[in-house]
Amino acid sequence: EADIYQTPRYLVIGTGKKITLECSQTMGHDKMYWYQQDPGMELHLIHYSYGVNSTEKGDLSSESTVSRIRTEHFPLTLESARPSHTSQYLCASSESGRETGELFFGEGSRLTVL
Amino acid sequence: GQNIDQPTEMTATEGAIVQINCTYQTSGFNGLFWYQQHAGEAPTFLSYNVLDGLEEKGRFSSFLSRSKGYSYLLLKELQMKDSASYLCAVMDSNYQLIWGAGTKLIIKP
Numbered sequence: 001e002a003d004i005y006q007t008p009r010y011l012v013i014g015t016g017k018k019i020t021l022e023c024s025q026t027m028g029h030d031k032m033y034w035y036q037q038d039p040g041m042e043l044h045l046i047h048y049s050y051g052v053n054s055t056e057k058g059d060l061s062s063e064s065t066v067s068r069i070r071t072e073h074f075p076l077t078l079e080s081a082r083p084s085h086t087s088q089y090l091c092a093s094s095e096s097g098r099e100t101g102e103l104f105f106g107e108g109s110r111l112t113v114l
Numbered sequence: 115g116q117n118i119d120q121p122t123e124m125t126a127t128e129g130a131i132v133q134i135n136c137t138y139q140t141s142g143f144n145g146l147f148w149y150q151q152h153a154g155e156a157p158t159f160l161s162y163n164v165l166d167g168l169e170e171k172g173r174f175s176s177f178l179s180r181s182k183g184y185s186y187l188l189l190k191e192l193q194m195k196d197s198a199s200y201l202c203a204v205m206d207s208n209y210q211l212i213w214g215a216g217t218k219l220i221i222k223p
Contacts, residue, residue, distance in 0.1 A: 040122070090157075102162065
């Protein structure tokens, strides 16, 4: 059973606010990811990390930042939220090894920006 | 560009068999993955194919043809709990996952 947790599960905020979505995993996985998913659409990679102090941008990384100070923790920050950021944000982790595509996902954070 | 194509929606009857197809065009290939996602929940891993052929896992099987850029997920003895979206994903030459938009499977009694 996967042990990866996201908070908050649901968030409604106003335009211009700064928010941080939290993600923690207890599996000791080196690789962690943030995806954005809209209903009926594919997952878009926002950021990923291959280990502590390693962060990379995905294909949808503008206006957000991440940090990886500890193996288990990979928070995502939006400096100034906009209505276009309204979406479901999924955090995931996987074991090391370049060929590993088995991701373990958190339950998601559903963000609404008014 | 890279793309993954799968049908948007399919309907099947409880107890029957359904095949969900996936075609892909990617820069390189390092494996194809199928995930199941129930409404409002996170995706969960179902299967992994890197060599041509059929991989069977209980009621679910996944097939791959690399030369055709084609895969399918076969679900047998359908149950109501199989109603979900099924996501096809390909790992490209940079070991990044490229995701399809998913196929919503509706199971009718």
